[in-house]
Amino acid sequence: MLAKVHDFLLERASGAGDEISIEVHPPRAALPACPRPDISLPRAADRPVGRVSVGIRCGNDNRTRYLQAEVHITGHYVELARDVRAGDIIRPEDLTEVTGRLDRLPRQALLDPDRATGQQATRHLAAGVTLQRHHLRARxxxxxxxxxxxxxxxxxxxxxxxxxxxxxxxxxxxxxxxxxxxxxxxxxxxxxxxxxxxx
CATH class of the missing domain: 2.30.30.760 (SH3 type barrels.)
Incomplete structure (x- = not known):
């Protein structure tokens, strides 16, 4: 069962970064044998990152049991290369790509510099800040x-x-x-x- 949950999370996290490491925590109570479990994430649209709960249903049993897992992802994200003021339009030279642990970033962190370029800063932001969606608005x-x-x-x-x-x-x-x-x-x-x- 743990291997199936591991493979499920690996598939869901695929493409999220350069390196993916997954640790599935064993349950406190033994799970029943289930050769073909129905595995899901509580928020189906989410890509798993950080600490996640994984739902498991087996056959005709309507109960959902949950396992905890840690999904560590290393990849690229966007930081500011210089200070910007509220109202400034973000240019490519204002940004720098950083490699690090994506699972430690805020949920709204921007990973793609193209998502920031041409947007307007909603407030003063200091160099080194990890850009998040709420920091920017459409120009x-x-x-x-x-x-x-x-x-x-x-x-x-x-x-x-x-x-x-x-x-x-x-x-x-x-x-x-x-x-x-x-x-x-x-x-x-x-x-x-x-x-x-x-x-």
Missing amino acids: PLVRRGQQVVIEARGSGFRVTRSAEALEPGGRNERIRVRLADREILEARVVGEGRTSVDF
């Missing part, structure tokens, strides 16, 4: 009060009008815009000064 392509083009698309038609942005927004963010007749719509930011509404 604003629309400013509050700016005149923007709003494009409406539907089946067989495309119309563009001018509108006033009532709030700032980055790519794919939804913002409120006000048309000349004072009607307010929610539109999606698609580019510099451009928004879109689908019908």
Whole structure:
């Protein structure tokens, strides 16, 4: 059983880093024989890292038993190479890739520098900080009060009008815009000064 859980975790963690080490802790009570266990993670979408619980069900037994395991992953992640201020746009030269234990990082740590480049810092960040998703936001392509083009698309038609942005927004963010007749719509930011509404 422990070997099956080990192989399950190894498969789920595959590709998460350069080196993967897994230790499955034996249960306090003996588990029943189960040649083909149904093994799962409580949060199925998660890639296992750090200390994890693994659920095991066997045959027609509806009970789920849990084993504890440690998944240690060594790989690359992103740190800041210099201080950045709130509002700064992150450039490639602001970043450095570091090799280390990914299982010791915060859950929101960024592993890929491309996920940070072009984003805007939400606050002052010091050199050496491990970048996390909440440290960054999409670079604003629309400013509050700016005149923007709003494009409406539907089946067989495309119309563009001018509108006033009532709030700032980055790519794919939804913002409120006000048309000349004072009607307010929610539109999606698609580019510099451009928004879109689908019908």
